[in-house]
Amino acid sequence: MNNLFKTLSVIAISTVYFSITGCEEAELPIPLENKPTSQQPSPNLPVPADKVPTFPDSSGVSDPGNPSAPPAADPSGPSIPVVPGLLKKIIWAALDYKEFRYNSRGDLLHYVTQYNSVQGTSIVRRDEYTYTYDGNGNIVSISNKDGIRTEYFYSGDVWSEALSFDKFNRPLRKYKFQFNAKKQLADYAEFNVSLDGAITPRSKTNFSYDGAGNLTHYTYFWYVESSKTFVRSTELQFSNFDSKKYAKNSTTFDYILQPLSFFVNNPGKKETLSSSNPIEYYTYSYDQYSYPTHRTTSYSYDKPLPETKATFEY
DSSP states (O other), rough: OHHHHHHHHHHHHHHHHHHHSSSOOOOOOOOOOOOOSSSOOSSSSSSTTTOOOOOTTTTTOOOOTTTTTOOOOOTTEEEEOOOOOOOOOOEEEEEEEEEEEEEOOOEEEEEEEESSSTTTTTEEEEEEEEEEEOOTEEEEEEEESOEEOOOOOOOOEEEEEEEETTTOOEEEEEEEEEEEETTTEEEEEEEETTTTEEEEEEEEEEEETTTOOOEEEEEEEEEEETTEHHHEEEEEEOOOSSSOOOOOOOOOOOOOGGTSOOOOOOOOOEEETTSOEEEEEEEEOOOOOOOEEEEEEESSSSSSOEEEEEEEEE
């Protein structure tokens, strides 16, 4: 059992560690943020196939039960032109990058993450996500090429819950969100949903921020079924922020959370408090609008590690 806990911890640490630095591990198979501005779902899952919301429908409205609702944004609409800080691509290597496409309003429409999964070959792991919105720019759903979709539900103008479904319309995951008074994500919980509708905890994550609005602590807990408790798996601390601007969408903790912002400024240091992973130090080059164009990552460890470099395109 101790070996199992260690294995789960290593997996969780690796996922977050590589997501932030850019050399990503495989992301969870279901994450995708889609949230319709509709009544929250009944807890009696699974949701019958004929009752599952699939907004927007063919009529183009964001809620079929409310025809007066504003039409959903057209995901096939033209991409926004070059805009300061609106990130279009982060490149670490020819096969390692993230790519973003937006609509004319600046909403994220398409997100691609790719990395060289077998070093020394041209084999890559590539994931693609498509985002839809209502007429007010609120995210409705996320879907991927495997037919998995996530639908979002709101409390006021912030997310309250999300549900993920497989290509057969069966519920897979449930998510709960809590935001602070500044509308920053404070707590994020993930649950498994079985075919008979049973809901069990899977993980939870806590987020803390400084007075400027920058994320300073990220703490991820894994749920242990045998003891019915949460065990800390990954804890990250960010510090040494610059006074420049942070590029939109450049942080990935989970594709479900991709549309959210976690930083105002650029961190200069990242520590993994839950393990002996190397400390990361970041230095940047900026454009005339104070957004980063290049980032160099160096490491403090008990043995030399090569620097890594990232290029930002807008």
